[in-house]
Amino acid sequence: MSHVQFATRDASPWVPHYIMAIDQAKCIGCGRCFKVCGQGVLKLMGVNEDDELVDPFDEEQEIERKVMTIDAAGNCIGCAACVRVCAPRCHTYAPADAA
Numbered sequence: 049m050s051h052v053q054f055a056t057r058d059a060s061p062w063v064p065h066y067i068m069a070i071d072q073a074k075c076i077g078c079g080r081c082f083k084v085c086g087q088g089v090l091k092l093m094g095v096n097e098d099d100e101l102v103d104p105f106d107e108e109q110e111i112e113r114k115v116m117t118i119d120a121a122g123n124c125i126g127c128a129a130c131v132r133v134c135a136p137r138c139h140t141y142a143p144a145d146a147a
Contacts, residue, residue, distance in 0.1 A: 054144065064126020065141040070116050074138035077114030081130035081139070088132065091119035 054062045055139030067089060083089045094104035101117065102109045116138075131139050 064144040065128050066124045066126045066144060067121065067130065067139055068142050069117060069140040070118060071140070072104040072115045072117075074136045075115040076136055077116065078135075079114075079115055079116070080133040080135075081116055084129040084133050086129075087120075089118060089120050089124045091117050093117050111134040 054064055056062045062095070068089075077092065080091055082092055087095065092104055092114055093101040093116075094106075094109060095113050095115055096102050096109060097112055101115075102111060104111055104114050126144055131137070131141065
């Protein structure tokens with residue numbers, strides 16, 4: 049099995065860190081990470097009184113709060129833009145060779 053090497057534009061070694069999980073207990077649902085992700089990895093969801101994830105834009109649903117979820121993990125390119133804007137630091141990452 050060959051090891052994939054990643055590099056920046058100037059050929060400096062670089063290891064992408066892919067998003068693995070979001071701690072919904074820490075997430076405040078601000079949407080900052082969603083806004084900076086150009087790859088469509090994340091999705092904002094509502095949490096109802098039964099702690100179930102529901103569509104936050106469905107007017108028939110009563111939501112207690114909003115949280116971010118991982119919608120398309122395979123789209124993550126490992127740029128970590130989301131972690132740089134996350135004040136509560138609720139994202140978990142793994143390096144490309146461990147993901």
